[in-house]
Amino acid sequence: MGSKIYLITERTGLPLSIGISGAYTHDSQTLEPLVRGISPIRSRRGVDSSQRLGRHRWTVERTVSWLTGCRRLHRRYERRAEHVLAFAVIAAALICFRRLSRQM
Numbered sequence: 001m002g003s004k005i006y007l008i009t010e011r012t013g014l015p016l017s018i019g020i021s022g023a024y025t026h027d028s029q030t031l032e033p034l035v036r037g038i039s040p041i042r043s044r045r046g047v048d049s050s051q052r053l054g055r056h057r058w059t060v061e062r063t064v065s066w067l068t069g070c071r072r073l074h075r076r077y078e079r080r081a082e083h084v085l086a087f088a089v090i091a092a093a094l095i096c097f098r099r100l101s102r103q104m
Contacts, residue, residue, distance in 0.1 A: 003076055005067065005088055006034050013059040014099055015092040020085045067091050 002023030008016045019034045068074050072087040 003081065003084060004030075005064070005073065005084075006030055007060065007064055007067070007092075008034060008038065009060050009063050011059065012099075013063045014096055015063060018085070018088050018092050020081055020088060022081075063095065066095050070094075 004021055004023055004025070006019040006021065006027075008018075010016055016038060017034050019030055021030045067088060070087070070091040072078075073084070073091055076084060078084050078087070
């Protein structure tokens, strides 16, 4: 019984959307429900692709690392996917709270 956590973040690493699926589910099947409700921001014309693509991937990887730092998400203890998703949302809320409280 395995699972994958999917995460969409903004540029600084704050989670925008979080989802969970079985480890056997292909990534393309979970993309549409995850991005629903998030409007795309398109880059300006004339901006080189090296400035747009892949440059800030480490922020997403850092946020995933923060999520897996939570004991409940590091190893799956719950049987139901809804419970794992609930703990992932709580962990994402804690990440947002810590980041925003540091800015004040």
